[in-house]
Amino acid sequence: MKNIKLLTLLLLITAKPLLAQVQQPFDPSQLKITWEIKERNYKKGAQTLSTITLVNTGTTTIPAKGWSIRLNDGGPHNAGNDKNIMIDRINGDHFSLYAGKDFKQLAPGDSITSDALSTIKNITDYPKGFYLVFDKDPNKGIPLSATIKISLNEDQINKDVAAKIYTQNSIITEVNEKEIPPVFPTPVNYKRTSGSFGISGSVKIINNPAFVAEANYLSAELGKVLVASPTMSLTATDNIIVLQKKPVSSAEGYELRVQPGKIIISAATNAGIFYGIQSLKSLLPPNAWAAKQNFIVLPCMEIVDAPRFEHRAFMMDVARNFQQKAEVLKLIDLLSLYKFNVLHMHLTDDEGWRIEIPGLPELTQTGAKRVHDPTEVAGVLPSYGSGATGTSASNGFFTTQDYIEILKYATARHIKIIPEIETPGHARAAIKSMNARYERLMKEGKKAEAEEYLLRDLNDKSEYRSVQGFSDNVINPAVPSVYRFFEKVTDELIAMYKTAGAPLQTIHFGGDEVPGGVWEKSPAVKELIKQDTSVKNVDEIWHYYFANINAMLKSKGLYLSGWEEIGLKKAVVNNRKTMVLDPRFAGENFHADVWNNLAGNEDLAYKLANAGYKVVLTNVTNMYLDLAYNQSFDEIGQYWGGFVDVNKPFSFIPYNFYKNQTENEQGKSLPAGHFNGKVQLTEMGRSNIVGIQSPLWSEIIISPERFEYLLLPKVLGVAERAWAPDPAWTTEADTAKSTELYNKAWSVFVTRIGKVELPRLDKYAGGFNYRIPTAGFTSENGQVKANVQLPGFKLRYTTDGSEPTVNSKEFTGDITDSENINFKVFNNAGRGGRTVKFIK
Incomplete structure (x- = not known):
């Protein structure tokens, strides 16, 4: 199956001369540029073959001299012996296309082509930034539009990628919620204890005088998830968050204790208190930043933590x-x-x-x-x-x-x-x-x-x-x-x-x-x-x-x-x-x-x-x-x-x-x-x-x-x-045991980021456009198997070749293979990743 894609880069289209006093030999808007990417690993080499086509869509003949086209590319050069369209490097990734000795003129309706070689491995390698310069007006660049046409058969690469993803995802196992560390990154030690603490605007913050800035920061951060911000107090004894100075294991280390009626963050330095606050934020449910709440319940626990690297x-x-x-x-x-x-x-x-x-x-x-x-x-x-x-x-x-x-x-x-x-x-x-x-x-x-x-x-x-x-x-x-x-x-x-x-x-x-x-x-x-x-x-x-x-x-x-x-x-x-x-x-x-x-x-x-x-x-x-x-x-x-x-x-x-x-x-x-x-x-x-x-x-x-x-x-x-x-998996000498330990740790990690961290980042600090993974898939005995990297994300599909939506059927088990299956992964907010097509 030939996968033909067409991407039109409308960088800027200019149809009018920039300076009336300079006589232009032709209207730039009548020049149509197509760069067709045709063959990777051309002649078993590392480069990609493309064909450059110029078409005169206007009513005025385009002469062979007096103009050049500028663009950015990784390093194109002419392929073959024709002298129609020449390519020269100006400097860096800035190149010039201009008429060669075989380019006599381009009459209305006519076209001319030349082949080029360059390194094109993915969509970020497209040539871009096209503009035209007339010799008589060399200080002006006139933006042009260009069409990038992708005529590549990427089926085998896409199939191999999907199969590799499927294999990688297959080692991920279901993780019990209690196996997931309560804060991220993983702390040195933690212990879940009984009871809970309710955070609301009525909570008071008591801080050591050295931690005033951190106390203000904590109040402001909690004010982003609560209807009312907690305030400072000198006398409160219950329903409090205490920022306490205390010797701990390292300069950036901290201790965090969540108890009924009290949260205590202890550290020797301002940095340690700050990281204790970040861990307290990490305990908040991931949807806390979606809308302000009156009351948030936190489970009680004890955390002793310090960074590995300075x-x-x-x-x-x-x-x-x-x-x-x-x-x-x-x-x-x-x-x-x-x-x-x-x-x-x-x-x-x-x-x-x-x-x-x-x-x-x-x-x-x-x-x-x-x-x-x-x-x-x-x-x-x-x-x-x-x-x-x-x-x-x-x-x-x-x-x-x-x-x-x-x-x-x-x-x-x-x-x-x-x-x-x-x-x-x-x-x-x-x-x-x-x-x-x-x-x-x-x-x-x-x-x-x-x-x-x-x-x-x-x-x-x-x-x-x-x-x-x-x-x-x-x-x-x-x-x-x-x-x-x-x-x-x-x-x-x-x-x-x-x-x-x-x-x-x-x-x-x-x-x-x-x-x-x-x-x-x-x-x-x-x-x-x-x-x-x-x-x-x-x-x-x-x-x-x-x-x-x-x-x-x-x-x-x-x-x-x-x-x-x-x-x-x-x-x-x-x-x-x-x-x-x-x-x-x-x-x-x-x-x-x-x-x-x-x-x-x-x-x-x-x-x-x-x-x-x-x-x-x-x-x-x-x-x-x-x-x-x-x-x-x-x-x-x-x-x-x-x-x-x-x-x-x-x-x-x-x-x-x-x-x-x-x-x-x-x-x-x-x-x-x-x-x-x-x-x-x-x-x-x-x-x-x-x-x-x-x-x-x-x-x-x-x-x-x-x-x-x-x-x-x-x-x-x-x-x-x-x-x-x-x-533990980094130092385990036994390869099989190390692999087992790694697989378990990886499962815990992706579960934490899939179910907690990325849902938090949907809204945190205004929300982040994180990448949603593509599906892994393979086929066995006429059945399609598929999976997803991040627990908590949904894999949806269609069987008619259409684009999956958040309302498409969820993949829950093997389905019969078909050339028309499309897979797409969605996060909890309904945003989807890149669609991948099943390839037999």
């Missing part, structure tokens, strides 16, 4: 695509509920600079916008489908006041925000912004001021191409103005944190993915090597740069955070250059977010920790939430590091992640003995694992809804692993 982090990328302040605050509410204590803000990258820095207005005037401007002064070039005029996701930044407000909101919820200024690579937005500043001041005759914050060597002729396709995105560390720039940025960030009363111990300076070829033809680098004997070659520029950044941060009482490369250096191994451990910074308190555990680097995190670096486990195969949930073509998300559903972070074993790593980055099973010979974590290395982090990169995040879809429920698995004690 660093429980989520990374939000607002650089590639932007999220508004309201979404950040909403995220902070979610993270604090699940006891995360670090929000890593990826504020800058090649495609955007998202924070206002007083005194450097170009950073946001230029760097926070993506628009068509060949000079890249009005904004950086379009990427990720932002188009000629930009989108709400591609354009935007936080003012200093916005950021201060975010800091205050996070600090009140005991979340530290780590700002990331990505360097020396992934820095194109900063480089272009400072170029714009340079050009402005040079025109004003202020040469010294113009050069004050330049981020490049003006005479550098080095040639390189980054992973994302950029040829001009790396800062030059040999230029002294680079360090003036970063000291300026650092000072302004420190000032914001001070104004907000927010803690700042570190700034993340990136260090990720600097390509080969950089700095090799830079006169400034050659002069530095001549003058500084410690810099023996171009590769040593890396150490020189981070030594300077480290010294600057230390002078301000901060330590350096970065990606794993801050602890690495280039060396020749087996006749090829590669990154190896660099022991020189091991004693400098560098905190490295180690993401790369792909083939050949499976043990990199443990190598760095054993060497003395502070390591935050950020393993791509388990923690990258931007990776697609599965291999289905219709599932949004990245895939280069594998596929991540909620089970991947849940099954992660921080101190022995080899044990439960069962798939490679292609989603294929790893052979037995795959990790033999890999470096094991030493006792010292174990002490250097400071925590875990889960990033959500935003290349494909074009809305808050899409952000939340990829965030949830996956981030709940991260919350469990970051906070909860080490489960």
